[in-house]
Amino acid sequence: MEEKIGVYVCECGPNIAEKVDIERVLAAVSSIEGVAVAERYKLLCSEEGKKFLKENIEKHGLTHLVVAACSPKQHELTFMNVCEEAGLNPYLFQLANIREQCAWIIEDKDEATEKAIRYVRAAISRVRYHIPLEKKEIEANPDVLVIGAGVAGIEASLLLASRARKVYLVERESSIGGKVKGFAQLFPRMESASALLEPKIKQVVENKNIELMTESEVEQLLGFFGNFVVTVRKKGGEERELNVGAVVVATGLQEFDVSGLPQYGYGKVDNVYTAGEFERMNSPDGPTQGKVLLKDGRAPRSVAIIHCVGRQEKGYCSRVCCLYSLKLAQYLKSKIPEVQVCQFYSDLCLPGKPYQRFYEETKGKGVDFIRAEKVEISEGEGGVAVNYSSESGRLEVRNFDMVILATAMEPAHGSAKLAEILNIGRGVEGFFIEEHEKLGPVSTSLEGIYIAGCAQGPKGISESIVQAEAAAGKILASLVPGRKLEPEVKVSEISEAFCIGCKTCISVCAYNAITFDELRRISVVNEVLCRGCGNCAAACPSGAARHRHFTFRQIYHELMETLR
Amino acid sequence: MEEDFMPRIIGFLCKWCTYAGADLAGVSRIQYPPSILPIRVMCSSRVDPLFVISSFLRGADAVLVAGCHPGDCHYQRGNYYTRRRYAVLRKIFEELGLEADRLRLSWISASEGRRFADVITDYTERIKKKGPNPVKKEVFL
Numbered sequence: 001m002e003e004k005i006g007v008y009v010c011e012c013g014p015n016i017a018e019k020v021d022i023e024r025v026l027a028a029v030s031s032i033e034g035v036a037v038a039e040r041y042k043l044l045c046s047e048e049g050k051k052f053l054k055e056n057i058e059k060h061g062l063t064h065l066v067v068a069a070c071s072p073k074q075h076e077l078t079f080m081n082v083c084e085e086a087g088l089n090p091y092l093f094q095l096a097n098i099r100e101q102c103a104w105i106i107e108d109k110d111e112a113t114e115k116a117i118r119y120v121r122a123a124i125s126r127v128r129y130h131i132p133l134e135k136k137e138i139e140a141n142p143d144v145l146v147i148g149a150g151v152a153g154i155e156a157s158l159l160l161a162s163r164a165r166k167v168y169l170v171e172r173e174s175s176i177g178g179k180v181k182g183f184a185q186l187f188p189r190m191e192s193a194s195a196l197l198e199p200k201i202k203q204v205v206e207n208k209n210i211e212l213m214t215e216s217e218v219e220q221l222l223g224f225f226g227n228f229v230v231t232v233r234k235k236g237g238e239e240r241e242l243n244v245g246a247v248v249v250a251t252g253l254q255e256f257d258v259s260g261l262p263q264y265g266y267g268k269v270d271n272v273y274t275a276g277e278f279e280r281m282n283s284p285d286g287p288t289q290g291k292v293l294l295k296d297g298r299a300p301r302s303v304a305i306i307h308c309v310g311r312q313e314k315g316y317c318s319r320v321c322c323l324y325s326l327k328l329a330q331y332l333k334s335k336i337p338e339v340q341v342c343q344f345y346s347d348l349c350l351p352g353k354p355y356q357r358f359y360e361e362t363k364g365k366g367v368d369f370i371r372a373e374k375v376e377i378s379e380g381e382g383g384v385a386v387n388y389s390s391e392s393g394r395l396e397v398r399n400f401d402m403v404i405l406a407t408a409m410e411p412a413h414g415s416a417k418l419a420e421i422l423n424i425g426r427g428v429e430g431f432f433i434e435e436h437e438k439l440g441p442v443s444t445s446l447e448g449i450y451i452a453g454c455a456q457g458p459k460g461i462s463e464s465i466v467q468a469e470a471a472a473g474k475i476l477a478s479l480v481p482g483r484k485l486e487p488e489v490k491v492s493e494i495s496e497a498f499c500i501g502c503k504t505c506i507s508v509c510a511y512n513a514i515t516f517d518e519l520r521r522i523s524v525v526n527e528v529l530c531r532g533c534g535n536c537a538a539a540c541p542s543g544a545a546r547h548r549h550f551t552f553r554q555i556y557h558e559l560m561e562t563l564r
Numbered sequence: 565m566e567e568d569f570m571p572r573i574i575g576f577l578c579k580w581c582t583y584a585g586a587d588l589a590g591v592s593r594i595q596y597p598p599s600i601l602p603i604r605v606m607c608s609s610r611v612d613p614l615f616v617i618s619s620f621l622r623g624a625d626a627v628l629v630a631g632c633h634p635g636d637c638h639y640q641r642g643n644y645y646t647r648r649r650y651a652v653l654r655k656i657f658e659e660l661g662l663e664a665d666r667l668r669l670s671w672i673s674a675s676e677g678r679r680f681a682d683v684i685t686d687y688t689e690r691i692k693k694k695g696p697n698p699v700k701k702e703v704f705l
Binding site for chain 1: 572574579583584586587589590591593594595596598601602603604605606607609610611612613614615618619622623624635636638639640641642645649681
């Protein structure tokens, strides 16, 4: 079929028209081979402009379209939709950015015009090699697997369990509620944890769309976004296969094992507890029915709380320790009003709206704060000795009846294995890593798998809930019951004829989208997993990997014409 | 050196960061030399070293490869591959006696419109001082 390229230059009101000599641009490109029509229009993105374009595509029977206007970020999609409406494959279109990267950055009209001509010529040269791409649709399962039934997992499950969707909530413990279940009260308002948690647990148990699977663990995950197949095993052997479209990982965290740090005397000096142990002692369901007692059965007259235990070893701030340390001081003060509480801190981390007030309120109850470094715990005279270096650098010793270690938080045990099963990454700290720290905070490297709560990093309850809601929102917005998924079409493909089976592409793919077909000895792209970065196309030594819409030919011809 | 020599610099810009940063420079009406000729790619890791070499053979006076800052890649780690390929390419240029300083790798984010303009201005000045690409003459004359 004869090539008929239409070139349309947008005036964009005065934005382009005043800076670029559009007549010169049209004159320069209208005689290029294959260009059937070259015209200008006052505002192509307007309703009339789109109508004008559509009519022109139909009238001239255009085979390719080039629009010279604003950045693709602004209106690439707008004009692709026009193509579609006019019956032209939207990928037979190229937008030349003569506004943001031309008209707006050059004062001299001649220079801007020269540059605009170059851009338009390059776009014409590129569009000739464009290949029509077809949208694909795949069936998607709207059901969701939530791993971990702490506050984040519970919140995500409750949000997700709408009528046409089933949620499988998998928990390895025998009961649900996670870490929060073990707390008596919550900072900063010191409200009862069970008053917050129990209604949520009840809702989960009563919700017909949530299938709770306790004492169960995920053993295998196959497939991709919209079509995962998960194997879950219940303690004792029973194995089940679940079909889900998405996964929320909310496996939480645990206390760092402080016995590896001998300077804190943990396990050797009596009456030294971790914050978690103290929390259990304080709990009405705990071994002392909530009474705070020393080993000899007396109530402590003085307690030291040591901050930042393990921070240096872990290499990160666990974010909630300062706040729960304040909470522990409040527990103590309310149970034993005359107790002396002293916080040994290195830096106080009190971010967010309510926490500065919480700190001042706690301090107001007669809690002391000492800035200390190099803290060491040893057997003292009639108690526990806290040896430390004060702010002035002096070495000091103070004796207490009891010491509580505010230990750092680390990923829940089994996180490494789960990361392998799910094929998602972990950061250097060991927590599951988000797709993008700022722009994709609950997504992971694998589409359809989300992280929420402390599985992503230490955080408080409110932030865990925020992430659970975000993950649920992502899933609710993308997996709609009855609607099919439209995967990215500008993905890679590997030519069977050219592939030499070197597997270079497999090693550079960040999405595990390429597998090796042992039988044919070639690499194969899973087009649903591929996100279309093009790394494999650049890495492939034989030219077998091809990045659709960014093929070697397309970029090469754009480049050659740009430099003509 | 000719006073009015305006170098032609091919810029392979990743769609998510640097191309968006260049758009921002435009939206902010920051003026910079017309030397830069952008080629938009999805990720800087799409830049086949052959594209860079082809640019020089075709007469480009310099090449800029630019993408997201390390750790910020939209595709997780594409820019780390770009960095390695760039290092190898520079080495090859040096070995062949080509001017490796006509090759530049920059990290420019979508919010760094000013930085984009500064990088282009600075690079253009350097290449102006160096003069036109000599490879072009050797190959085409």
